[in-house]
Amino acid sequence: MSDDHDDSPIAARVRELEAILEEKGLLDAAELDRALEAFAHKATPANGFRVVARAWVDDDFKAALLENANEALPSVGLSMGGGLQVQRLYVVENTPQVHNVIVCTLCSCYPIALLGPSPTWYKSPAYRSKVVSHPREVLEQFGFTLPAETEIRVWDANAETRYMVLPRRPAGTEQLSEDELAAKVTRNGLIGTAPV
Amino acid sequence: MPRINDVGGQDGFGPVIEEPDEPIFRADWEAHVFAMNRALIGRGVYNLDEFRDAVERTMSHESSYYENWFRGIRTLLEEKGHV
Numbered sequence: 001m002s003d004d005h006d007d008s009p010i011a012a013r014v015r016e017l018e019a020i021l022e023e024k025g026l027l028d029a030a031e032l033d034r035a036l037e038a039f040a041h042k043a044t045p046a047n048g049f050r051v052v053a054r055a056w057v058d059d060d061f062k063a064a065l066l067e068n069a070n071e072a073l074p075s076v077g078l079s080m081g082g083g084l085q086v087q088r089l090y091v092v093e094n095t096p097q098v099h100n101v102i103v104c105t106l107c108s109c110y111p112i113a114l115l116g117p118s119p120t121w122y123k124s125p126a127y128r129s130k131v132v133s134h135p136r137e138v139l140e141q142f143g144f145t146l147p148a149e150t151e152i153r154v155w156d157a158n159a160e161t162r163y164m165v166l167p168r169r170p171a172g173t174e175q176l177s178e179d180e181l182a183a184k185v186t187r188n189g190l191i192g193t194a195p196v
Numbered sequence: 197m198p199r200i201n202d203v204g205g206q207d208g209f210g211p212v213i214e215e216p217d218e219p220i221f222r223a224d225w226e227a228h229v230f231a232m233n234r235a236l237i238g239r240g241v242y243n244l245d246e247f248r249d250a251v252e253r254t255m256s257h258e259s260s261y262y263e264n265w266f267r268g269i270r271t272l273l274e275e276k277g278h279v
Contacts, residue, residue: 011225014266018232020279026241032231039234040220105204107248108261117220123261127212129203141212156204159248 045187047078048114048164051091052190053182056169065091065166080113080162087111090155093166094192098151101139101192102163103131109157111164115190122191132156142193165192201252226262233269242272250275 021027054076055062064072069089073079080089089111092100104110105128110118121127131138135152139145146152155163167189173181188194203209221227237244251268259267273279 006224008223008225010263010266011223014225014228014232017266017270017273017279018228021232021236021273024278026239026278027232027235032228032235035234035238036227036231039231103204106201107251119214120218120261121212121214124209124212125203125206125257126209129206129209130212133205138212142214159244 043112044116045114045190046182047116048111048187048190049182049185050076051078051114051164052166052185053178055091055166056173056181057178062093062166066093069164078114080111087159088161089114090161090163091166092153092155092163094168096150096168098153099146099192100153100155100163100165101131101135102155102157102165103128104157105129105132106156106158109159109162111162114164115187119187139193142188144194164190167194167196170196199252200257201255221262222260229262229266229269233265236269236273241278242276246272 018027018029022029051065051073055065061072061075064075069091070080070086073089080087092102094100102110103122108118108123110122112118127138132154135154136146139152157163167185169181170184173184176184184196186194186196189196221230233247236242237247242250247268250272251264254267254271255264256267270279
């Protein structure tokens, strides 16, 4: 991070502010590098994939996850902490009757600890405005068509409360190991804009 | 009165565009803004709620996500007399 050669005006303004803050002792460049490095390695969607795979193979874990996700996560070595403050997590389960989608209409609240940083479309006004009023249309923009009779529930996250979708286990995966199951899950599946 | 960030249910923002394999940060300065914010909150220079409020009241739909973050951070630091 300290090796930054971006010439754009915004990059220059960011560097300028950083320099002021360092001079005042409010920031330390080495500390920023370390924090970012740790964050990039720890917060990835692979965490969410593991949670889903475990829920698919372990009914007790799944029940605990749906009941109180914050308490269930430590048994797979994860938590919602490690960020700026601990957030309440709700895991919402897809069923043949109900499909869940998550959004943050106000900004970009997202379970970063389990999914990594959110994609740009999740933070876009286009997604945030429309998924609450026309969820089926938005899912179709992702190439995902749900049967007309499936109920769609949209969960609006906020600063204190985050959501993650538990997708349905794909058919024909009975013989797969937990790791192989985790590899079937996608980030969009955990947001609800893909089936798995 | 709702702030401009409160877009739920509004029309006119166009289609959702998904960019396959997008990087976590589009430019190095975005990573700097992200890390700076965590460090400043971690040190108690301001808290998460103050940050959210500052971004909401200074944001523009014409600016990118991290441009809005930067404007919010800068505004808070000015208001608190740090810059």
